[in-house]
Amino acid sequence: MAAIRPATQRAFNMRKEPIPYFRHNDPNVISHFRRGVSLGCLCALFTGCGRPATQMLPAIQSSAATATLLPATQDLPEPPIVRSSKGIASVSLTAQINPADGEPEFVYNGEQGVAPTIEVSPGDTIAVDVADDLPTVPPPMAQRGDANGPDIEMTPTGDADDMNLHFHGLTVSPRKPGDDVLGMLAQPGQSLQYVVHVPKNAEPGLYWYHPHVHGFTNFQVGESGMSGAIVVDGLERHVRGLASMKQRLIIVRATGIGGEVPARKAPGSNTHPCGTKDGLTTSLNGAVTPVIAIAPGERQFLRLVNATGHRTLNLAIDGGTFELVAYDGYALDTYPGNPPTQKLKTIVVPPAGRAEFVVTGPSSGQTKLRTLCFDTGPNGDPDPPLVLATLTALKHSKTYAPVQALHAGTPFPSNAYDSPLPPPAAVRTVVLSERGREFFINGKAYRMGAPPMFVVHVGTVEEWHILNVSREVHDFHIHQMHFLVERIDGTVQQHPFWRDSVVVPHERGAEGPGAVTLLMDFRDPVIRGEFMFHCHILDHEDHGMMANIRAI
Numbered sequence: 152m153a154a155i156r157p158a159t160q161r162a163f164n165m166r167k168e169p170i171p172y173f174r175h176n177d178p179n180v181i182s183h184f185r186r187g188v189s190l191g192c193l194c195a196l197f198t199g200c201g202r203p204a205t206q207m208l209p210a211i212q213s214s215a216a217t218a219t220l221l222p223a224t225q226d227l228p229e230p231p232i233v234r235s236s237k238g239i240a241s242v243s244l245t246a247q248i249n250p251a252d253g254e255p256e257f258v259y260n261g262e263q264g265v266a267p268t269i270e271v272s273p274g275d276t277i278a279v280d281v282a283d284d285l286p287t288v289p290p291p292m293a294q295r296g297d298a299n300g301p302d303i304e305m306t307p308t309g310d311a312d313d314m315n316l317h318f319h320g321l322t323v324s325p326r327k328p329g330d331d332v333l334g335m336l337a338q339p340g341q342s343l344q345y346v347v348h349v350p351k352n353a354e355p356g357l358y359w360y361h362p363h364v365h366g367f368t369n370f371q372v373g374e375s376g377m378s379g380a381i382v383v384d385g386l387e388r389h390v391r392g393l394a395s396m397k398q399r400l401i402i403v404r405a406t407g408i409g410g411e412v413p414a415r416k417a418p419g420s421n422t423h424p425c426g427t428k429d430g431l432t433t434s435l436n437g438a439v440t441p442v443i444a445i446a447p448g449e450r451q452f453l454r455l456v457n458a459t460g461h462r463t464l465n466l467a468i469d470g471g472t473f474e475l476v477a478y479d480g481y482a483l484d485t486y487p488g489n490p491p492t493q494k495l496k497t498i499v500v501p502p503a504g505r506a507e508f509v510v511t512g513p514s515s516g517q518t519k520l521r522t523l524c525f526d527t528g529p530n531g532d533p534d535p536p537l538v539l540a541t542l543t544a545l546k547h548s549k550t551y552a553p554v555q556a557l558h559a560g561t562p563f564p565s566n567a568y569d570s571p572l573p574p575p576a577a578v579r580t581v582v583l584s585e586r587g588r589e590f591f592i593n594g595k596a597y598r599m600g601a602p603p604m605f606v607v608h609v610g611t612v613e614e615w616h617i618l619n620v621s622r623e624v625h626d627f628h629i630h631q632m633h634f635l636v637e638r639i640d641g642t643v644q645q646h647p648f649w650r651d652s653v654v655v656p657h658e659r660g661a662e663g664p665g666a667v668t669l670l671m672d673f674r675d676p677v678i679r680g681e682f683m684f685h686c687h688i689l690d691h692e693d694h695g696m697m698a699n700i701r702a703i
Contacts, residue, residue, distance in 0.1 A: 227399065227441040227540065230379065231259065231267040235275040242269060245282045246314045246362075246377070254375040254406075255285055255311075264437065266379030268400055269360070273383060273564065274351040277318070279360075280344050283337040285312040311370060312339050317363035317630070318381065319503060320480045320651050322354075322675055323347050325631050325682040332363040332630070333681060333699070350677060352564040354649075355385030356480035357454045357505040359402075365599060365697070369689035373460020376404040376434075380456055383480070386507070387452075390476055390491055391560035396452045396509065399443065403539070405431040405459040425524035425535055431462070435540055443520070443542045445512035452476070454507045457500045461688040463534050463624070463654060464500040465523040468510060468542070473498055474557065477507040481633060481649040484559055485568050489646045491559045497523065501626040503652045503687040509557065516544040528657035530585075531623030567674035568633065568649055575670065576611035582664075583655060583686065585621045589695055590686065596695030603681060604698040607673050619655040619665035625691060627667070628652040629684040629700070632675065638668040652687050678702050 233242050244266070245258040257266045269277055287310075314337045318330045327334055328346045337343045358381040362371040371377045380400055387393040407430055435441050445451055457464050466473070475493045477483060484491045492509075500506045510520075519541055525534040563569060584591045593604065607613060615634075617627050633649040640656055656665030685697030 225438045225441050227401070227443050228436045228438055230400065230402070230436060231262075231265065233267045233269050235271045238274070239276045239278055240269050240271050241278045242267060243280045243282070245284050247284045248286060249375075255371055255377060256375060257377055257379070264376075266360075266377070268380045268382060270382045270384060271349055273349060273353040273355065273385060275349050277347040277349065277381070278345065279316060279347075280342060281314055281316055281337060282342040283312070283314040283339050285314065285339050287312050287339050310338075311364075311367050313337060313364050313367070314371075315343060315363055316345060316360050318345075318347050318358065318360050319630075320358040320505070320633075321347065321349065321381070321383075322632055322677060323349065324677055325680040330631065330682075332683070336364065349383060350566075350675075352566040353383055354481045354485060354563065354566070354568060355383045355389065356477045356482065357382055357400075357456065357507055358480050359456045359458060359503075359505070361458065365597065366693050369460045369693050372458065373689045374406055376406045376458070378402060378404065378456070378458040380454075382454070385563070386477060386482060388561045389482055389559065389563055390557050392557040393452050393476070393509075396450050398452045398454065401435050401453055401455040402458050403433065403435055403455060403462075403464060404437075405433045405462045407431045425526070425533070431459075433459070433462070433537055433539065440538055441540050443540050444545050445510070445542050446544050447512045447514050447516055449512040450509050451512075452507070452509055455500065455505065457502055457504050459502050461502055461532055461626075461690060462522075463502065463525040463527065463626070464498075464504075465525045465534070466498040466500060466506070466539075467496065467521050467523050469518045469521065470513060470515075471511060471518060472496055474509040475506065476509065476557065477505075478648055479505050479633065479650045479652065481568065482563070483646070483648045485563065485649055486635065486647065487569065487571055489648055492557050493646070499525070499654065501652050501654045501687065502689065503626065503628055504650075510542070512542065512544060518542050528621075528623035530621065531657070567672060572612050572635070572670055572672065574612075575614040576608065577613045578616070579605060579613060580616045580618065581627075581684075583617065583619045583621060583625045583627075583696060585623075585691070585696070590691045592685075592696055592698045595698070597685070597692075597697040601699065603701040605700045607671075607700060607702050609673055609676050609679050609702050611673050613671045613673065615669045615671050617653075617655050617667045617669060620658050622657050624657050624665070624688075625655045625696065626652055626687040627655050627669075627684070628687040629671070630682040631678040631702075632672060634672060635670040636667060637670055638666070640666055673702055 233240050246255055247258050249256045256264045259265045259267050315332060315335050317332050323330050325331055328344060330347060335343055359378055360381060361378040380402055473495050475495055483489050498506050520539045522537050522539055524536045527534055582593050589596055619625050628651055633651050635647045636644050636653055637647060653667055655667050658664045679702050681699055681701045683697055683699050685692045
């Protein structure tokens with residue numbers, strides 16, 4: 152195991168050490184604990200505070216200062232790629248502590264903080280071994296009280312040192328040894344072996360993988376950036392013109408501890424949603440504000456994952472447009488009647504969302520890729536504007552002539568998602584609400600072991616009405632399958648396309664709750680089993696906004 156700072160070892164020490172007021176299974180308390188240790192360490196560093204030198208605790212830095220982040224102006228790095236061989240893509244990952252910042256991270260092939268891109272074809276198998284080499288933490292306590300209100304009970308699946316994986320967006324089995332986040336969990340010293348069979352008629356596109364330990368998703372995925380991409384090949388054959396372009400994979404992370412849910416968030420506290428700072432460090436493939444080399448007139452195909460814990464990206468290019476090709480792993484024209492591309496000034500990508508689009512190098516030789524301000528509501532978290540990258544023409548770059556418009560080519564193998572939807576077999580309502588820092592679905596906070604909230608029938612389609620009665624947006628996501636967004640706040644969507652995450656608008660007083668109407672497609676038999684749906688703003692999920700569903 153990599154060397155661990157003493158302060159980190161204290162935070163992840165033996166389970167038997169009593170820490171009566173530190174409730175480690177609350178990610179926010181973990182963050183505050185790290186802050187408190189850091190302040191104490193400054194005293195120890197300069198004065199010793201009466202502590203013997205051998206017991207001095209050096210300060211733990213926020214992820215915002217992690218040594219694994221690359222500096223501004225760095226060329227956009229590319230994650231390593233693991234391609235399938237003879238139908239199998241094999242990956243071995245180790246979860247360890249980053250000695251530079253005290254955060255958990257993936258280690259791949261000896262490289263710290265690296266999660267490879269897994270590239271497969273439809274019909275291939277993804278085989279991932281995950282070893283949990285994290286230090287142990289104290290056992291959970293049932294409750295924790297604070298000065299702001301009554302005790303709050305949480306029952307996560309395990310501890311901050313536990314590990315598992317979710318294969319996000321893939322329509323694959325939720326049963327062991329596949330995409331099972333309910334039954335597969337490694338403790339320190341243990342490992343998991345995942346075998347995920349990608350169907351032969353899987354939709355080519357962009358997916359991703361990340362830990363899914365309830366109570367700790369924001370700590371592991373959001374704050375610490377534990378995530379990697381999955382690419383199912385074939386989109387470039389379906390959309391003619393993509394194959395001749397340079398492709399770039401971009402994983403956007405926003406690490407650090409600046410965005411956790413406070414003990415009690417005051418109503419209307421988000422008075423400056425477009426402020427300049429949110430306490431997080433936003434990076435692209437680990438680089439802060441990197442350079443993307445692109446010649447004037449050149450077209451490049453960018454495939455972007457929003458792997459942040461709770462930042463909604465509102466993408467824009469100064470003086471330019473995007474040509475959107477796919478969203479959440481599915482080509483836009485997968486659903487009958489949709490055009491193969493859409494030209495857009497902005498693209499909203501919520502946490503967990505993916506967007507695949509074409510950009511054109513500016514004639515001026517340089518422009519900015521940005522995320523614009525996104526107003527999450529009076530009680531939401533700030534999503535301020537930010538420059539993500541600079542698109543720059545290198546010296547002696549040739550100028551590209553206009554190219555032929557993108558158009559549909561080879562059709563995909565037929566599956567449930569490329570056929571018209573039958574009438575809904577059932578209509579359900581899902582109400583998203585919150586109180587203080589507790590979050591609910593239909594009035595219930597998530598509890599492991601609770602019976603599924605819904606039982607659905609494989610082979611059917613249902614109409615779900617998602618209502619948000621809180622004063623901040625939520626990000627509805629469901630495992631194993633996709634849905635069509637039919638209406639948003641009553642407005643019919645002209646060209647609905649398949650998604651697995653969608654922003655649910657916040658309540659607007661007399662106008663009523665925010666609302667989206669979804670057509671949920673349960674027709675693929677591979678999803679049979681138990682899985683979950685939740686808000687993918689990860690601290691909301693950790694604090695209860697999640698429920699199980701069983702497909703029979």
